[in-house]
Amino acid sequence: MKVVVTSKQRLDELIFAHYGSLENLELVIQENSHLNEKLFLEAGDEVELSEVEVPTKEKTTPALWD
Numbered sequence: 001m002k003v004v005v006t007s008k009q010r011l012d013e014l015i016f017a018h019y020g021s022l023e024n025l026e027l028v029i030q031e032n033s034h035l036n037e038k039l040f041l042e043a044g045d046e047v048e049l050s051e052v053e054v055p056t057k058e059k060t061t062p063a064l065w066d
Contacts, residue, residue, distance in 0.1 A: 001048070001051060002046055002047070002048055002049075003018070003046070003047045003048075003049055004044065004045070004047075005041045005042065005043055005044065005045040005046075005047065006043055007043055008040050008042060008043065009040065009041055010040055010041065011028070011029070011032075011035060011041060011047070012025060014047060014049075015028050015049070018049050019049075019052070024050070024052055027050060027052075028047070031050060032047055032048055035047065
C-alpha cells in the first residue's frame, strides 16, 4: 500500500499508526531507501507500506475449577 504523507511527521510515527507497532520498521526502511536520509517526512512524500500478516493472540478464559 502506498501512503502519501500529508503533513510533517517521522517515519516511525507513520509506521506505528499503520501497523500498531514498530515490528515492521526495518522492513519499511528497506523498501523505502529513498527516505533514509530524512529525519522528518514532508507533505507529498510517498511511503510504501507492505501488507503483513499480524498473528492473532488466542484468548484464553481462566477456569476457576478444572
